[in-house]
Amino acid sequence: MILLQSQSRFLLQTLLNRVQNLEKAVELDYHWVEFNDVSTKNPNVLLLSVSLPTPPPEAVFMGGLPGGAIEAIKAAYGVVVHILDPPRDGFNLTLKLNLAKLPPDEEHRYALLVKIASVREVVLGAPLRVVLKHLASRTVVPDVDRVLALVHRPKESFFLVSQPDKVTVVFPMRFKDSVDTAFATSFLQEFVEARRAAGLNNAPPCLWSPTPPLELNEASAEALSANAGFVSFVIFPRHVEGKKLDRTVWNLSTFHAYVSYHVKCSEGFMHTRMRRRVESLIQALDRAKPGGEEKKKSPNSRSFKRLSLSEARANSIS
8 A cells, every 4th residue: 555745746846946946036936736835036035825724613723723833833944934924815824935044964955845845744733743742751732622623624624532541543534425435435444454464563453433433422413424434543652652753643644635545546446447348348249240251262162052952853854
């Protein structure tokens, strides 16, 4: 199975091109789906505007951003990035990137550019990162509800149930297309079964259920509307130790996208197999058709005509 990368390839390529051509004062104004807008007039300054998914009622944004996003941005980017307040119209966040303050070392500069291209992980994953950091120290976040809803898709959320020794992450799986729903349900059930393999003993426990788990009894019925069931992961302190934290945050933040990607790949694979099967059947039918043209007679070939009884007598007399 393929794991999605945290950085936006388009944004990373844009940053690399800009850094490699700082002497060329070329004005940029890019718009794309994932992050919406990048523009610059000063060759050393680049504005990155981010539009986040619309949060559902159970997920609360503070100042248009998830909790802890400002602190996460400052910790990740340092003096290279400045947060503009207010952001540009139509966006949740606008960052001012000073490319002149990038590290002179090429390896560190590239690593920071990759981190900037992963701004979605930094912003949307900020509250999840805070909860998992407390889990690493076996504590819970103070002044936060036991069941916390975090946005990951437009008007859709997943849930965290925090305890000092573990955090349960619950995903209500929703799909618009009935075919996607059927594929996803089968995929998730196989996903849970694969977790029981001997080589995955250290992976987080995974459960699938057609009904909401008991931990979400306090959530609203609208928030728990799911047509492909509920997937639960139990995260323990060993899963967020050291460098594992970043990987765990990203994998959980993009789990629905991960499932959707493989559902679409499965559909494409089945469609390809079906087309090949139809083509092979058509070829078999073509081979079974009788020839429309009469075979040409060779010089040495003979043909026979079946005569009637009267014709045979006439030939014998003659």
